[in-house]
Amino acid sequence: MSSVIPVVVERIEDRGGAEGEEGIWRVVPQGRLDARTVSALESALESALSQSPRLVVDMSEVPYISSGGLRALMAARRRARAQGGDLRLCGLNERVEEIFDLIGFAALFPIFGSLEEAVESFRQEG
Amino acid sequence: MERSLTVPARFTELAHIAEFIAQAGREAGLDERTLFHVQMAVDEACSNIIEHAYGGESDERIRLSWHCEGEKFVVTIQDWGEPFDPSAVPVPRLDVPLEEVPVGGLGLYIMRKLMDEVTFHFDEVEGNILRMVKRCPR
Numbered sequence: 001m002s003s004v005i006p007v008v009v010e011r012i013e014d015r016g017g018a019e020g021e022e023g024i025w026r027v028v029p030q031g032r033l034d035a036r037t038v039s040a041l042e043s044a045l046e047s048a049l050s051q052s053p054r055l056v057v058d059m060s061e062v063p064y065i066s067s068g069g070l071r072a073l074m075a076a077r078r079r080a081r082a083q084g085g086d087l088r089l090c091g092l093n094e095r096v097e098e099i100f101d102l103i104g105f106a107a108l109f110p111i112f113g114s115l116e117e118a119v120e121s122f123r124q125e126g
Numbered sequence: 127m128e129r130s131l132t133v134p135a136r137f138t139e140l141a142h143i144a145e146f147i148a149q150a151g152r153e154a155g156l157d158e159r160t161l162f163h164v165q166m167a168v169d170e171a172c173s174n175i176i177e178h179a180y181g182g183e184s185d186e187r188i189r190l191s192w193h194c195e196g197e198k199f200v201v202t203i204q205d206w207g208e209p210f211d212p213s214a215v216p217v218p219r220l221d222v223p224l225e226e227v228p229v230g231g232l233g234l235y236i237m238r239k240l241m242d243e244v245t246f247h248f249d250e251v252e253g254n255i256l257r258m259v260k261r262c263p264r
């Protein structure tokens with residue numbers, strides 16, 4: 001299976017908490033997340049989690065997510081929490097957010113309207 | 127009127143299948159929200175066929191067809207892989223802490239959440255036949 005969508009992984013500079021901490025990382029999948037492309041998301045999440053357990057997955061460029069994508073997010077949030085951090089979502093489009101609500105996934109993830117709000121939620125925790 | 131599409135069981139075909147369903151939805155007059163639900167259910171079904179019925183990508187066939195019955199939009203998906211028994215798939219509980227949510231069964235759960243009817247039938251000759259119905263008042 002080939003992975004063919006780009007996924008940006010970057011540290012959010014100047015918002016990473018105290019010096020020496022791992023900071024907050026942003027993961028931005030760019031495209032449709034289905035069984036063909038989900039391995040790209042899994043790799044990106046793994047890469048980000050090796051840097052820090054505090055992740056924001058920016059979904060603003062994801063028009064569609066399948067159960068495979070949902071499983072990848074679920075597994076990554078479990079790992080982030082086990083490492084003392086968390087995985088938060090932002091920027092879900094209307095259709096994707098409705099799917100989260102309909103199938104009950106909205107209760108399993110902290111979801112924020114914007115990247116700034118998601119980052120702020122981490123900063124407030126110190 | 128019935129339209130059909132036959133593709134090999136490969137993940138690269140999922141985007142073609144989504145486009146086939148989009149075209150079907152436009153011809154049947156589905157609204158955007160309803161179409162999105164049907165596309166997602168079909169995507170889950172075809173992913174399951176590739177992963178489970180055929181045990182991975184192969185050149186085996188998946189056949190999709192659709193038609194309307196009054197206010198019902200009906201999609202039928204056929205494969206010739208391992209017989210599928212939906213009763214063997216546990217229904218995942220999502221009203222539990224994240225750490226306790228099971229990994230399997232999510233695709234079938236989503237199909238049932240998004241469609242009004244989901245029925246499976248196995249035939250020695252015809253293979254697995256999945257029929258999914260979405261009511262769409264127009």
